[in-house]
Amino acid sequence: MSVESGFDPKIVAFMCNWCTYAGADNAGVARMESPHNILAVRVMCSGRVSPEMVIRAFRSGADGVLVMGCHIGDCHYAAGNHRTAKRMPLLRNLLGYVGINPERMELAWVSAGEAPRFVEVTQAFTKKIRNLGPLAQEVTE
Amino acid sequence: MIAAIREAVAERLGSCDGVVALRRRNGGVAPHLFQKGDELAEMELSPRYPLMTVVSRLHKAFPAIRLGVVARGCDERAYVEMAKRNQIDPTRLEIIGFACTAEEAQACYCREPSPKHPVAGTPPAPGPPNPLVAKYDSLPLEERRSFWKKQFSKCIKCYGCRNICPECFCEACAMEDMAWVEPGLLAPPFPTFHLIRAMHMASRCVACRECEHTCPAYIPLTVLYDLMRRDIADLLGYIPGADIEAQQPLSLSLEQAPLKK
Numbered sequence: 001m002s003v004e005s006g007f008d009p010k011i012v013a014f015m016c017n018w019c020t021y022a023g024a025d026n027a028g029v030a031r032m033e034s035p036h037n038i039l040a041v042r043v044m045c046s047g048r049v050s051p052e053m054v055i056r057a058f059r060s061g062a063d064g065v066l067v068m069g070c071h072i073g074d075c076h077y078a079a080g081n082h083r084t085a086k087r088m089p090l091l092r093n094l095l096g097y098v099g100i101n102p103e104r105m106e107l108a109w110v111s112a113g114e115a116p117r118f119v120e121v122t123q124a125f126t127k128k129i130r131n132l133g134p135l136a137q138e139v140t141e
Numbered sequence: 142m143i144a145a146i147r148e149a150v151a152e153r154l155g156s157c158d159g160v161v162a163l164r165r166r167n168g169g170v171a172p173h174l175f176q177k178g179d180e181l182a183e184m185e186l187s188p189r190y191p192l193m194t195v196v197s198r199l200h201k202a203f204p205a206i207r208l209g210v211v212a213r214g215c216d217e218r219a220y221v222e223m224a225k226r227n228q229i230d231p232t233r234l235e236i237i238g239f240a241c242t243a244e245e246a247q248a249c250y251c252r253e254p255s256p257k258h259p260v261a262g263t264p265p266a267p268g269p270p271n272p273l274v275a276k277y278d279s280l281p282l283e284e285r286r287s288f289w290k291k292q293f294s295k296c297i298k299c300y301g302c303r304n305i306c307p308e309c310f311c312e313a314c315a316m317e318d319m320a321w322v323e324p325g326l327l328a329p330p331f332p333t334f335h336l337i338r339a340m341h342m343a344s345r346c347v348a349c350r351e352c353e354h355t356c357p358a359y360i361p362l363t364v365l366y367d368l369m370r371r372d373i374a375d376l377l378g379y380i381p382g383a384d385i386e387a388q389q390p391l392s393l394s395l396e397q398a399p400l401k402k
């Protein structure tokens with residue numbers, strides 16, 4: 001499909017070390033197929049992901065950015081992802097305010113035991129970004 | 142009005158080490174620390190200036206000093222958010238507040254043009270919301286994008302918006318960090334520089350509009366910050382500057398400060 005549309009999106013996915021990264025790893029061990037578009041950036045906690053990091057990912061050529069961490073209640077640092085849960089919706093709105101489609105950014109909780117969910121989330125997001133087209137279209141046109 | 146304020150200042154000079162206000166000298170107006178014996182006839186109320194930043198510097202440099210400050214509504218709101226972040230010591234500050242005029246409230250789109258207990262002036266009706274903010278939700282993405290691209294492309298990266306802001310006081314500024322803002326690029330590439338600042342203003346911006354007044358490129362920065370103020374109210378029920386007891390929600394847990402939607 002990427003070949004047909006001529007567009008193969010780049011997606012930066014921030015994953016917390018304790019849940020999502022382990023979930024992604026388990027998906028790999030189980031030989032499930034997740035999209036090759038995902039560039040993983042491992043962080044110790046989703047709460048580490050600052051707005052600057054997301055903005056920089058877009059600036060560096062990402063067409064979409066995923067921020068993933070433990071489910072609420074499971075964060076290794078207790079309330080690290082509580083901050084993620086508050087900060088990211090604000091950033092998403094802000095992207096929309098300057099005219100970048102907020103659908104290009106998504107927050108998802110994926111635990112270590114949810115390898116199938118990891119595959120589901122990343123596939124669905126990749127599909128969505130593929131349909132939206134390259135970000136460069138929006139930023140530099 | 143200024144007579145009543147001068148009187149209040151004279152009174153405070155008895156109990157405080159000094160009062161921060163504006164002074165006219167040699168044809169210009171600048172912040173000044175009035176002390177006993179100073180000529181209060183030189184005191185001025187305009188133009189607006191973020192005097193709480195001056196208070197903060199004095200409080201830090203002189204840890205025992207007790208101050209008064211002549212303040213507008215926006216100054217008081219700025220004080221509230223600064224005190225929460227340990228930039229001003231509320232136990233060493235007395236506010237001598239005065240209400241702005243109706244014209245000023247209009248020009249600033251100010252929703253709260255008076256401190257809580259003004260010693261002078263009658264609080265006017267709040268100004269209207271910025272018309273662009275009022276109709277913002279109906280603007281399509283493309284229109285927003287072309288608007289801000291054009292606006293941001295005027296930026297000369299003077300950092301005036303940050304320097305004048307009473308809520309910008311971090312020692313290490315993300316806007317000077319080469320990891321996030323590439324040096325040597327003018328205008329800063331869309332949308333890096335301005336989005337970082339807008340995000341950092343969430344839960345801080347008290348809508349004093351100093352940044353917008355100071356911007357040499359006339360970028361309507363507070364349109365974005367007003368939208369962030371609206372979002373933080375909708376999402377977390379927080380209004381920056383409104384209540385010194387309310388803790389700022391972005392650093393609290395979801396139990397302490399739950400999401401409203």
Ligand code: SF4
Nearest residue numbers: 296297299300302356
């Ligand atoms: S004050 Fe205006 S020109 Fe200067 S850095 Fe801020 S936005 Fe850019």
Ligand code: SF4
Nearest residue numbers: 306346347349350352
């Ligand atoms: S209006 Fe501008 S200067 Fe005033 S608090 Fe908000 S960001 Fe800072």
Ligand code: FES
Nearest residue numbers: 016045069070076
């Ligand atoms: S450790 Fe996974 S979100 Fe905090």
